[in-house]
Amino acid sequence: MRPKMRALGGAVCAGVTAMGMALSGGVANSAPEVLSPSTASDTVGAGPELSAPLAAFAYGLTHPDAAPPGANDWTCKPSAEHPRPVVLLHGTWLNAYDSFAYLSPRIARAGFCVFAFNYGREGLLEGGGLGPILPGRYGVGPLEDSARQVAGFVDRVLAATGAPAVDVVAHSQGGPVTSQYLKFDGGQGKVRKVISLGATSHGTSLMGIATLGRWITNMGVNILGFYEPILGQSNIEQTVGSPFYTKLDADGDTVPGVDYTAIGTEHDEVSNPYQWTFLQQGPGATVDNITLQQDCAQDLSDHLTIMYSPRAASIALRALDPAAHPDLECAFNPWMIGGDGHL
Template structure:
C-alpha cells in the first residue's frame, strides 16, 4: 500500500489528468441521461463503478464487487476533532482529508460557542457519501463562523469493510456509507449534544448530497421536525439518483485516490443502494411528501452536477406548513461551473447559505467563477 502522503501529492498533481478521465467516464457511461429506469441492485452498481476505474500503477485493473451478504450493515459516528486549515479549492481539501480524515473544518466544533442574539440557532453541517466533515466544509465552515454562527460538524455513517461499508474504508476519511436510517439516528444524537452545549432550542442544518437525505430521514422519522428550523442543501439526494450518477461519484473519489484500488476488490456500501432512484428506501421516505411542517427548506442544484443528474431531483415540493426555495446555482451566474463536489467551494453557494440563514444581514448573492472538479476559482 502506498503512503498517504503520496496519495495526497499525486491527487493534487494529477488534477488535469483526472478531470479528463472523469469527463470521459461521465460521457461514456451515459450519466447525462439521468435514467431512473436502471434497476437498483448491488451488482449493477458495482459494474457501473468498475467501468470507469483507472488502472493501478502496476497495470492491474481494479474492479468493484458486490457484497456477498455477509456484512452486518452496522455503522457509527464520530466527532471531527482538531481544526484543519481553511481551503479555497476542493481538490486541496480532499488531499488534506486523506491524511487527516477526522479533522474538523475550520471554525467548527467550538463547544464553548454561545449563540448570539442575531444568530440564536447553531448550524450543523452534514457531509455526503464517501466524504467527511473536513473535505466537504473546509471552505464554508470558516465563513459561517466569521459571520457569527456557532458551527458544528461530525462524521456519520462510518462503517468497516466487513460491516457493509463498501468502498468507504479503502481510502481514509470516506464516510457516509452506512444505512441512512442509522446515520439519521446518529444525527439525532449529535443535534441533542449541540443543543445541550449551546442552550439552543433548535438548530439549522446545511447539508451536501446524502447529508440532505440523512436530514430528511431525521426530520420525518427521528423527531427532528421539532429541533430544526431551516434545512439548506446542495446537490441533495432527496429523490435518489441513477446508478450511473452514484457510480460517477465512486469513480471520481477512487480515481482521486490514484492506484490504491489495484490492491483491493471493494464491496458496495449499503447507503449507495438506498440512494438509487426507485429504491424501497425512497418509497418509505417520501410516502407522505417531500417536507415536514415548520421547516424552511432551501435546495440548491447545479446544472453541471454529474452525480445528481438530472439536478432537479434535488428540488422539493412544499407540503403543508413548510416553505421551499429551489435554486439553480447558475441562474444569474453562468460562470459558476460547480459540479457535485466543488459546489461546496463555490462563493455563490456560500452566499446562498448565508442568505438563507440570515436574509436581512446577507441580502445579496455573490457571483464568481468556480471551476469544475478543482473549485475555489482554480486556486489552491
C-alpha cells in the first residue's frame, strides 16, 4: 500500500474508530463486576464461525454475549497433549464474539479447551445513555478493574478444568490487561504463555492524536479528562505516557515463567507506532516479537483485521503448540475489510 493511501486509510479507520468510541463510551462504575461465563454464552459455538470481521462485528452488535464458536465448553478437560486451557481476551469497544469468531474455532479444533468472556463494562452502556445506539461494546472500563475481572474468570476456568495454568491469547487492550493481571492481581504462576495481537503494550499515539492530547493536558488543559466520559476510561489510560503505563512498565515488560509471543502489523492504525506492541525480555521469561509482514508482504492486516488473518492465526497456533503447528501460512488479508474481502 502506498504511503498516501495508507495515511488516508488510517485516517478513515481512525474516524470510524472515533465514532465507535463516541457511541460506546461511558462513565466507570465504582466497583468492578466479575462477569460470569454467561456474559459470553455457556453454549458451545453459540455464534457462527465467520472469516470476515465486518460480518462478525455486525453479528456481535445483535448478539453481544454470544460465545465465539468453539469456546466455553465448561465440561472440557485438557488433554495430555494440551494440558492448559486457552483464555481469549478481546480489545477495546469489542466483545468476545466479534474478536474471536475466526480464531477461536481454529484453536478448539487444534485440541485445546477454549474460554472467552466479555469484560470492561461501564455505566453509560448499561441500559441507557448511548448503550442502545451501539450495544455490546465492552473493554471500556478502567484497566485495573478489567484485570480483576480476568483474575476471577481465570480462576473459574482453572476450577472447571482442573488445569494448573492457562495460556492467554489477547488482542489490543487484552495485552496490557493481561500484564496488569500478571503483575498485580495474582496471575503469576497461573499463566504459562501469552500470545498478543496488536497489543497496546506500551500505549498508543493514535497516529499522534493521543500524544497531542497528552501535551495539551500537560500545558494545563485537561482535554483527555474532558473526553473521558465519551471515550471511556480505558481509552484514556491507553494513551502513551499515562499513569497506568508508568506503573505497569516500571519493572519491565515481562514476568518470570511466562513465554510471550507479540504479533504486530505494519498497518496498525490504533496500536501505533506498531513497534510499541513488542516486548523486551526480562529475567525468567522468553519473548518472540513478530511482524506480520515479515516474509508475507501481502498480508495487509490492520488493528482489527489482524484477528482474521490466516498468518496471525498460524503464528498463534505455533506459539501454543510448535510441534503440531510448525509452519506459518501466508495469505492476502485486506486492510480494514479483512478475511476474504467480503462483508
